[in-house]
Amino acid sequence: MDGSDYPNYIVTSSSDSKEIPNAEEREDEESEDDVEGMREFKVDDSTRKLWRLVCKRKNQGCQWMLRGKETAEKMWTISKFYTRHTCDMGDLPDDHCNLDTNMIVAVLVGDIAKSPRYPIKDCITAVLKVYRKTVSRQKTYLGHRRAHEIVYDGTHVYGVYDIKLLIAVGMDANGVIFPLAFVIAANESTNTWGLFLNYLRQHVIKDRMGICVISDRNAGILNNMFNLHRWQPPFAYHRHCLRHLKANFKKAYRSLALCNWMWAAAIEHQEKKFHLQMETIRRADEEAFYWLNTIDKDK
Incomplete structure (x- = not known):
């Protein structure tokens, strides 16, 4: 199972029972303990009803094992846990397999x-x-x-609270990135981005003109860049983030050659060479070519 399929809770079956928020955290705890103890483990069996870890040197006869199973109450219990490693560790490689x-x-x-x-x-x-x-x-x-x-990047804040972290960064003439401002928001909407951009203009950007704003194509950002007067030319100019654009293109067209041609076209400074790269894409895949042509080239 992947991380999204881990059980919601694990309860130990001993008298020292404790709840673990999810099994992914349980594996993280085991990883830290075993990395520090110079031990390596692997997932031996993984279903929606059973989850078992064994020592990576099980073939040496090592008995270390942790097994969890789902109960009738839809809780998870650690049903077996052999705590002692009986294997010969030998010379462990530095790149520990559980140091993820x-x-x-x-x-x-x-x-x-x-x-x-x-x-x-x-x-x-x-x-x-x-x-x-x-x-x-x-x-x-x-x-x-x-x-x-x-x-x-604007991102989810993982943990107890379902919130978002919106961040603005700048870049100086040497290409060094530095933070400008951030906000913790309940969601990533047109309203939250509007408040953030207004405060950014009021307290950080102030009266500066000709600001270039680079972002992904988040609807909240695009709506505000289009509707807020102080974020329109000549005060500011919006451009799409090429990294996000390439990621979206790669999801639609899983071809390394197409992605490389798309990137080469996007970073090309000469119009003639740009059109040559686009023609290469058209000959290889007309659908991909038309997908790219739906994007405003000025962006």
Whole structure:
């Protein structure tokens, strides 16, 4: 099962029973304990009624195992838990299999909030200090990217409350990103974006002209950019975020070649070369070509 299918609660069957908000958090706790204890585990069986973890060295005869099952009351209980590892750990690789992206993100969020261009090598060092493990550059990159999205993109705030975090950032002449303002909102609507943009203009942007606003195609943002006088030319000019545009295009057309041609066309500065890239897309897939032509090229 994936993270969305984990049971809602786990209750231990011992006298020290405690509730865990969801099984994903249970696995996170096991991951942290086993990373620090130099142990690795894997999911051995996973259904909507049963969930079982075993030691990665089960083939050596290791008996470590944690099994949970759903009860008639639709609760989950840890029915068996063998706590002792009997395997020979040997020389564990630094890149511990249970040291996943979520654990890396938890380490990096604070540093990336202070410095958007926090180097990958420094990320690896930060994880090493916390977990005493050296993770691969690929895994570190994925954690860095996810932490950057959490800090600098409008995003869900996960936890007890169903709220949104709206964030505005700027970029200086050296290409360095820096935070401008943020707001915690009940939802991501035209009203909440309107209030945020009005306050941003009033207290941060003030009388500055010619501001370039780059965003995804969220309806709340687009409606306000179209209707708020102080966010229209010559005060401000709206452009679509190319990264979000490419992500939407990739969902519709799962072709690496098409995505590469689309990106090459979008970043092209010369009109003649832009049309050559678009013609390449048209010859390969006319439907994809027309999809791109529905987008305002001035954006």
